[in-house]
Every structure is written in C-alpha cells, then in structure tokens.
Amino acid sequence: MHSSRDQSVASSSQKDDATMRLRQGSILSKTVRDRLDMSTSEDKTDPVLIVISHSCDLIKPYESEPHVELIQGLSKDELDGSLANGKNPRTLHLEYEQNGTKKVLELSALNKDHVDKRVLFGIDPDPDAVLTGNGVAILQRWLAARYNRAAFPDDLDSRMKPIKKKLRSMDSKAIFGIWMKYEPEDNRLSDETPYELWVKLVYSTHVSDDREKAEQEANKLRLSFEKEFLDQGLWHSIDLRACEAVADTVFSVRDMYDYKQWRLEHLSLRQDPPGEYI
DSSP, X not given: OOHHHHHHHHHHTTTSOSOOOOOTTOBOOHHHHHHTTOSOOTTOSOOEEEEOSOHHHHTSXXXXXXXXXXXXXEEESSOOGGGBTTOSSSEEEEEEEETTEEXXXXXXXXXXXXXXXXXXXXXXXXXXXXXXXXXXXXXXXXXXXXXXXXXXXXXXXHHTHHHHHHHHTSOXXXXXXXXXXXXXXXXXXXXXXXXXXXXEEEEOXXXXXXXXXXXXXXXXXXXXXXHXXXXXXXXXXXXXXXXXXXXXXXXXXXXXXXXXXXXXXXXXXXXXXXXXXX
C-alpha cells in the first residue's frame, strides 16, 4: 500500500474516534476497502479484506504498533478440503458468512499488506461478514505455519514418493491433519537402513465425529505402506511402526513435540543447497 493513499485515508478518518475496534479475523466492509483502494487486486474481482494483526497488537498504542497487517482474499462458493485447516501453508480456505449466506474465503500468503493504524481508528468490522466456527483459530495456525513448518530429511522425502499420491487423495474433510514421527533423524541412510515411521491421522470432533472415516483412511494408508515397503514380512526403506486415527481431543501437547506435521506442500531438507518446496 502507498503512503500517499494512507495519508489521504487517514485525513478522511480524523473525525473517527482514536480507538481500535477491529480484532484479528475481522472482515472489513466494502466501504472501507474502497477507501483503501483495494479493488485493484490481481484477480480484478471484488476482494475480501481481513485483519491478520494479532488482537493484542491492534490495541497497543500507535507509537509501539503503528501498522495493521491485512490480507486480501477472494470469495469462493466451494470449500477445497486440501486447502482447509491450514493443510497448505501457501493457500487457505476458510468458511465465513456474508449477508446470511455461507461462503468460502480463499487466502494467499503472498497477498499480505499493511496500513497505518490511524487509518482504521474508529472502524467497525463488517456486520454482515464474519468468520464462522473456529475460523480465527485456523487462521492463526495457518499464519504461524508459514514460518514454523516441519522440514523432513530429503532421504525420507524421496522414499515417501510412492505414498504421496495416497496422502493427497485422502478424505480431506475427515482428516484434520497428518503427523509423523521418524527415527533416525539422519538425512542420508544406507539402502539397508530403513526409517522407522509412526503416523497419526488426526480427525476433528469440533462439528462431527469423523472417527470411522479416519480409521478407514488409516487402514488404506497402512496397506499402501505394506504394498510398497513390506516384502516377505520384512520392511525395506521405511519400517511402518504404527498408522492410526486419533481424535483431536486425544492428540496431546507431547505429541505436538514428538511428531511433525506432514503438509501437502512441505520442505524437504537437502544439505547443499536447501531444498525446494515439493
């Protein structure tokens, strides 16, 4: 965003009270978007502008937190499960409600911007547009994942190639996320040394209990591993120690430390140079 435009909008909003009413996850109204000149986004369609600055930063004095970070999204009619729940660190699908109609908001990590905080003093969130369910929590996890996602050893990533198609074809509505633990943590093993692997498919109990579907997916994934890596009762390349469906109410903080989330777009850890996104 341009400083000249920020100053123009700021001068037009001087009559507003000097308080911040917006919070993380607030959606801005079309009137505010037009004042910010956001209608010229890359897709030339009517954008949805959402606040992503942390709520604590929003209420901090201007002198310590002078900017508000925003992200521009597009309204979609259908939810892509592979982009839901922060599974993809680049693109996110969030459910929201606009004028009483359920819609999907598509966000790209590249469409972030910021404005002078004073521009938004006294501005209320759009009363007709709001994230639904646990949308704010999903948004927070997705924003954090951009800078805090697992890097798997390149050798393990290479050995997993026969399984990746199956991982991508899972019932994305039933599976909240895929977490894996592996040993050893070496980047390159001899062909005779398999990685020991534990897999947990975490399903959500927030809206509905997807236990049965998740258990079916875990069984299918287990069979895929056996087909690729089990020969006459002996594992090669990857030794699958466990593959189970786990409720989000059971997946513990300890598990979060021990396991790494396998995202549909992740980083393999090459030594020289660093790996590219797969």
